[in-house]
Amino acid sequence: MRTVQRLVGAPDGLGTAVIGIPTGAELELDVRLEAVTEGVLATGTVRGRAVGECVRCLEEVVDEVDVPFQELFVYPERAKVAAEDGDEDDEDLRELDGDLIDLEPVLRDSVVPALPFQPLCRADCPGLCSQCGARLADDPGHAHDLLDPRWAALTALADDDETKEG
Ligand SMILES: [Zn+2]
Ligand SMILES: [Zn+2]
Structure with a gap:
């Protein structure tokens, strides 16, 4: 088991049309990597600062993002077996690429749904x-x-x- 702490630049598209973490903005990753039978299990949290606009008054809205994620990265052999078995549930398995894991899609999947659907500068913004x-x-x-x-x-x-x- 290995613990990794990283500061990385945010990838493109980490947000919605109204709010998101700007590309290149600092992302703080805290990841625990565990070797399991099928591959590597990555568990962790991602922290960053999303910037958007209040949907009522267009004032800047800043949202501190701090979300957990967990993803299993399987060995390519495993993924192939699953695909040949025609196992529908395993279709979107993430594969290990040698010793590397690509966290970007995982970050997107955890950060985007955590963002406010309709950002407001304050709950009772009169617009x-x-x-x-x-x-x-x-x-x-x-x-x-x-x-x-x-x-x-x-x-x-x-x-x-x-x-x-x-
Ligand atoms: Zn407002
Ligand atoms: Zn007026």
Whole structure:
């Protein structure tokens, strides 16, 4: 059994359209590698800093990611046997490449689902003003003295009546 601690640059695509760990940003890996009958079992955690945008007000959102992962990397011989047996469940077995394991797809599979689906700068973010686009969290008393267009139409009718009477 071996324990490995590594700082690596984040690979491409470690995130969604709205939030993700920027490519090249620091990822902290803590991995325990265990030799098992079928291959090598990698268990560990990945830590990093995801950056995105609040879906309501577009303010930057930073999310500290700290997720566990576990993956079995099988010896290529084993993977071949499984494939020949037509074992459907083993189709996406990850193979050992000599002494190397490729953690990148494993990181992606653990980090991406852990990210917020709709990032928010804060849980009760009031979003943007529909009239002028101002960020309401910065200006809670924000309001406009605009007349509702429906009332404006009524005012016009009232004016007409006065004209007739007069
Ligand atoms: Zn927000
Ligand atoms: Zn406004």
